[in-house]
Amino acid sequence: MSTILSLARIETGSRDEARQFRKSVLSTFRAPVTISEHLHMLREFSSRQQFSRNETIFSEGDDAIHVYRIISGSVRLCRHMPDGRRHIADFMLPGDLIGFAECAEHPFTAEAITTVTLTSYPRNQFDRLGEGDPQVRANLLSLVSTSLWTAQQHQFVLSCQNAKERLASFILRMAARTDVLSGGRLDLSMGRQDIADHLGLTIETICRAIAALKSDGTIAVPNSHQLILKDTGALRALSEGNVPQ
Amino acid sequence: MSTILSLARIETGSRDEARQFRKSVLSTFRAPVTISEHLHMLREFSSRQQFSRNETIFSEGDDAIHVYRIISGSVRLCRHMPDGRRHIADFMLPGDLIGFAECAEHPFTAEAITTVTLTSYPRNQFDRLGEGDPQVRANLLSLVSTSLWTAQQHQFVLSCQNAKERLASFILRMAARTDVLSGGRLDLSMGRQDIADHLGLTIETICRAIAALKSDGTIAVPNSHQLILKDTGALRALSEGNVPQ
DNA sequence: CGACCCCTTGACATGCATCAAAGGGAGTGG
DNA sequence: CCACTCCCTTTGATGCATGTCAAGGGGTCG
Numbered sequence: 001m002s003t004i005l006s007l008a009r010i011e012t013g014s015r016d017e018a019r020q021f022r023k024s025v026l027s028t029f030r031a032p033v034t035i036s037e038h039l040h041m042l043r044e045f046s047s048r049q050q051f052s053r054n055e056t057i058f059s060e061g062d063d064a065i066h067v068y069r070i071i072s073g074s075v076r077l078c079r080h081m082p083d084g085r086r087h088i089a090d091f092m093l094p095g096d097l098i099g100f101a102e103c104a105e106h107p108f109t110a111e112a113i114t115t116v117t118l119t120s121y122p123r124n125q126f127d128r129l130g131e132g133d134p135q136v137r138a139n140l141l142s143l144v145s146t147s148l149w150t151a152q153q154h155q156f157v158l159s160c161q162n163a164k165e166r167l168a169s170f171i172l173r174m175a176a177r178t179d180v181l182s183g184g185r186l187d188l189s190m191g192r193q194d195i196a197d198h199l200g201l202t203i204e205t206i207c208r209a210i211a212a213l214k215s216d217g218t219i220a221v222p223n224s225h226q227l228i229l230k231d232t233g234a235l236r237a238l239s240e241g242n243v244p245q
Numbered sequence: 246m247s248t249i250l251s252l253a254r255i256e257t258g259s260r261d262e263a264r265q266f267r268k269s270v271l272s273t274f275r276a277p278v279t280i281s282e283h284l285h286m287l288r289e290f291s292s293r294q295q296f297s298r299n300e301t302i303f304s305e306g307d308d309a310i311h312v313y314r315i316i317s318g319s320v321r322l323c324r325h326m327p328d329g330r331r332h333i334a335d336f337m338l339p340g341d342l343i344g345f346a347e348c349a350e351h352p353f354t355a356e357a358i359t360t361v362t363l364t365s366y367p368r369n370q371f372d373r374l375g376e377g378d379p380q381v382r383a384n385l386l387s388l389v390s391t392s393l394w395t396a397q398q399h400q401f402v403l404s405c406q407n408a409k410e411r412l413a414s415f416i417l418r419m420a421a422r423t424d425v426l427s428g429g430r431l432d433l434s435m436g437r438q439d440i441a442d443h444l445g446l447t448i449e450t451i452c453r454a455i456a457a458l459k460s461d462g463t464i465a466v467p468n469s470h471q472l473i474l475k476d477t478g479a480l481r482a483l484s485e486g487n488v489p490q
Numbered sequence: 491c492g493a494c495c496c497c498t499t500g501a502c503a504t505g506c507a508t509c510a511a512a513g514g515g516a517g518t519g520g
Numbered sequence: 521c522c523a524c525t526c527c528c529t530t531t532g533a534t535g536c537a538t539g540t541c542a543a544g545g546g547g548t549c550g
Contacts, residue, residue: 107397134376145348151400242328447538468547514528
């Protein structure tokens with residue numbers, strides 16, 4: 001899987017493409033825009049809700065009549081196949097918006113990973129927010145564009161990377177999203193099964209990949225919900241495909 | 246890969262979830278919106294270009310100063326890893342827009358699969374298009390949302406499906422995009438390697454999956470660039486995961 | 491007619507899935 | 521405070537789908 005496909009294709013892997021790729025992997029996964037502050041204008045229409053672990057916030061196919069903003073806790077956005085297979089499209093963290101894309105129905109199920117507090121805004125009010133304000137419109141478009149970019153990045157991970165590389169990509173992304181730097185401690189609210197379903201692997205493979213990174217000295221694992229990033233350079237090398245395997 | 250993960254997770258695969266999933270797979274992959282007609286207003290700024298097979302239209306990291314609309318031919322949007330691995334995020338067909346998402350730099354390389362004719366519009370003019378017209382804005386947002394939806398759908402394919410299922414999903418999507426119905430003839434402009442890099446598989450696996458569908462009587466293969474859809478029901482069953490394997 | 495390119499098929503290798511069982515850690519009841 | 525249970529994680533043994541390597545096959549273009 002990780003070997004070179006043909007000589008013709010090696011030639012395309014030039015130095016500046018490597019640079020581009022690096023840039024693409026490291027660039028902001030998090031929206032640089034803060035539509036959130038504009039949400040303040042909708043406070044009179046908003047309501048606060050709380051969900052406990054594994055509770056469903058909304059289901060795939062439900063009418064998308066609310067937009068949610070996470071106050072605390074984390075959420076998984078997932079889809080189920082009839083036979084029980086599950087895919088987690090993404091994890092949502094405090095500050096993130098859910099359901100802002102233009103969809104009549106929610107395209108996935110949202111479930112609480114931990115206890116979750118969130119604010120919900122009526123969809124029609126939310127849509128009205130941009131009507132008068134070009135700044136809000138730009139931010140909203142930017143937000144959707146960023147999600148698109150993130151989804152395509154993840155496509156790439158699922159399409160091209162092996163287990164260890166996928167895990168490295170995941171760790172780096174979560175670290176970037178929660179502002180954890182090299183040497184820092186990364187809190188993972190989700191369990192191993194969630195990570196597996198996000199990366200298109202099994203729980204056992206996730207465990208083994210974590211064990212491998214641990215024995216490489218790339219990370220330390222004080223407990224199953226925390227990681228210490230001991231060598232972010234190695235993680236980057238893995239996630240950028242510089243060194244297959 | 247294709248077997249059930251746990252009893253608890255079977256229970257979630259209820260009848261109406263199956264319905265939802267079916268709906269999601271079959272719903273429009275193609276944007277129901279036609280921002281294209283509004284592009285007519287930019288005709289004085291536009292210019293027509295032609296590219297021949299395998300020619301690069303723009304590269305990953307290039308400044309996104311144009312938006313393109315395909316007149317004829319097809320295009321692959323791809324990303325390269327330093328070691329030569331390649332991922333094709335999507336194929337673009339006549340009528341499709343490229344580069345409309347809000348990005349300062351193109352997030353991927355666009356290459357001509359066949360001879361391609363396209364119209365290019367200056368990015369700044371394109372952005373101005375929506376300023377005065379709420380309808381255009383709505384269409385643009387809808388376009389990006391549809392792309393996001395498509396990307397997440399593809400994540401799902403890459404994350405959960407085996408080779409035969411991925412191929413079935415791909416065939417159904419291409420058929421839907423080119424309005425090919427059951428029993429019809431589907432033209433595939435891209436080669437096997439392109440399909441492989443889109444589905445996260447190797448060219449040999451693509452060949453074998455095609456051979457398998459052929460020997461099932463699900464498709465016929467008059468030549469390597471055309472397929473006859475003999476049993477779309479079987480294709481749907483595969484792509485929806487009703488029958489693992 | 492020949493060269494090239496892409497597709498196809500076969501034989502073998504391997505990374506990950508699967509199956510199985512043991513090892514924590516947190517909460518609960520005695 | 522300990523014993524017990526449950527759930528999640530971890531590790532091992534084995535199998536299989538897909539990758540890899542290799543050798544033809546068939547169409548197209550000069």
